[in-house]
Structures are given as C-alpha cells and as structure tokens.
Amino acid sequence: MIKSELDDASGDVHATWRTAQRLLHSKQKVVYNDTQCTQLVSTFCQFFVDKVRRIQDNISAALQLSARRTFAVRQHLGPELLLFEPVTVEEVQTLLSGMLSKSSPLDALPCSLLKSCAHVFAPIITRLANLSLQSGKLPARYKTVQVLLLLKKAGLDSFMPANYRPISNLSTVLKVLERLMLARLRPHLLGSSNFSELQSACRKGHSTETALLEVLDGGFTAANGKQFTVLIGVDLSAAFDTVDHWLLDRLRLRTCTDTGL
Numbered sequence: 442m443i444k445s446e447l448d449d450a451s452g453d454v455h456a457t458w459r460t461a462q463r464l465l466h467s468k469q470k471v472v473y474n475d476t477q478c479t480q481l482v483s484t485f486c487q488f489f490v491d492k493v494r495r496i497q498d499n500i501s502a503a504l505q506l507s508a509r510r511t512f513a514v515r516q517h518l519g520p521e522l523l524l525f526e527p528v529t530v531e532e533v534q535t536l537l538s539g540m541l542s543k544s545s546p547l548d549a550l551p552c553s554l555l556k557s558c559a560h561v562f563a564p565i566i567t568r569l570a571n572l573s574l575q576s577g578k579l580p581a582r583y584k585t586v587q588v589l590l591l592l593k594k595a596g597l598d599s600f601m602p603a604n605y606r607p608i609s610n611l612s613t614v615l616k617v618l619e620r621l622m623l624a625r626l627r628p629h630l631l632g633s634s635n636f637s638e639l640q641s642a643c644r645k646g647h648s649t650e651t652a653l654l655e656v657l658d659g660g661f662t663a664a665n666g667k668q669f670t671v672l673i674g675v676d677l678s679a680a681f682d683t684v685d686h687w688l689l690d691r692l693r694l695r696t697c698t699d700t701g702l
Contacts, residue, residue: 485590488602493682500683519633525625528570532624533563536617546587547612555613566614570621583615 473481537559544552555562573579587610597604611619627645630636641652656672663670677683 485602485605489607489682493679496679496683518635520629522626522629525574528567528574528621530563530567532621533567533570533617534559536620537563537566540613540616545610545612547585547610548614552613566617569614570618573618574622574625579618583612583618586611586615 537556540552540556542551542553542556550562569580589608589610590605591608592599593604593606639655641647641649641655660670660672
C-alpha cells in the first residue's frame with residue numbers, strides 16, 4: 442500500500458515538472474513545414490535502406506571470400522507441423538483483456554474500445570485470424586506499420602540519422618494476430634531437437650539477464666575447476682532487418698484444411 446502511494450506521488454511530481462517545463466518554454470520546440478517534413482522523412486528512409494543494403498553486400502562479399510561457403514544442415518527429427526489449431530473467441534478475449542491500452546495511429550478503433558467491447562470484437566478478430574491461418578495470407582492493411590525514430594542515447598546529435606533506432610508501432614489487431622500465431626508456433630519450436638536450451642533471445646521467461654547469468658555461471662564454474670575461459674562476442678548490426686525473406690520458404694508448413702470456419 443505504501444509503495445503504491447509512493448509510486449503515485451512520484452508520478453504526480455514528474456507530471457507537474459513536465460507541465461512546468463512546457464509552460465516556461467525551457468526547451469525551444471522545433472516546428473517543420475510540409476516541405477521540410479517530406480525531405481526529413483525521405484532522408485531517414487533512404488539512410489536505413491542504404492544501411493541494410495550495405496550490410497547485406499558486406500556479408501555477401503565476406504561469404505564469397507570464405508573458404509567454407511556452405512553451412513551444415515541439421516535434420517529436423519521432431520514431429521511435423523501439419524496444421525494450426527483453430528483460434529477461439531475465448532482466446533482472443535483473453536489477449537485483448539491483457540493488452541496495454543496503447544493505440545496506434547493505424548488503428549481504426551482505439552485499443553481501449555476494443556478491450557471494453559471485447560465480447561463484440563473478439564468473434565470478428567477470431568474469424569479474421571482463422572481465415573489468415575487457413576489461407577497463409579495477411580490482409581494488406583495489416584502489412585503497414587508506423588515507424589518511430591528514437592535517439593539511441595540522450596545527448597546525441599538529433600540531425601544525424603545514424604543516431605536513431607527505428608521502432609515499429611503495430612496496430613492493435615496486428616499485435617493480436619502475431620500473438621495468436623506465436624502461440625501456435627512456440628510449442629513446435631520448443632519441442633524440436635534442434636532448439637538450444639541456452640537461447641535467451643525472443644523466448645518467454647528469458648532475457649539479457651538470463652543470458653548473462655549463464656555466461657557468468659560458466660566462467661565461475663571453469664575458474665573453480667582451475668580452467669581458462671574464453672568469451673567470443675558477436676554483435677550483428679540490424680540483425681532482423683538483414684534476414685532475407687527467402688528463408689521463409691524453408692518453413693514447409695501445411696496450412697490448416699479444416700479450421701471449422
């Protein structure tokens with residue numbers, strides 16, 4: 442109870458301070474006209490497109506010079522994913538109720554309205570999800586996202602595109618569809634013999650903290666055994682952006698033929 446009251450008081454203080462700063466004009470607000478906005482957006486878009494293309498070219502050139510150009514293929518020994526389980530209305534209602542009330546400019550309806558009227562919208566989203574799983578296609582309007590640019594660190598030059606990190610702001614319905622798909626893929630991936638138990642990225646209940654604990658435990662264990670420890674770290678720039686879409690062809694998934702639609 443005390444902690445909750447302290448958190449509320451702290452939030453009120455921060456809100457009051459932000460209001461005072463805004464009223465006192467302590468920070469001059471930069472306003473761009475339409476022409477400047479268009480030019481600025483084009484500059485950022487071209488920078489990130491060129492960045493990904495440059496990284497892909499460097500990877501391709503490095504592979505051409507490498508003596509080993511092929512990678513070992515590990516045979517999948519687990520069960521095949523032959524169909525997706527149909528989505529239920531109750532499942533969608535649970536997802537909507539657990540989502541944060543943060544709307545995207547791409548939302549036709551506010552997230553708060555979808556949550557408060559989940560009993561009305563859940564059957565519609567359920568049918569949309571089942572149609573998408575059955576056809577293996579995503580509606581075109583949900584392939585568009587809002588990209589926000591955030592400074593990597595405070596104090597960096599705000600006019601340098603390299604100092605920004607692009608963040609995708611998805612629509613609420615697309616978030617629900619993604620989580621429904623993840624709920625059907627995760628059991629299959631975790632049950633594969635090729636899955637590494639040491640993976641912490643993109644895994645529920647794991648994070649950079651669990652990865653760090655694993656590294657430290659291995660180092661301390663080796664030190665207690667009078668052994669040396671060598672750590673090799675690899676930092677991949679724009680790792681997700683440089684994944685070629687042709688890799689998706691390797692996911693030989695048979696779409697559901699009977700989803701009860």
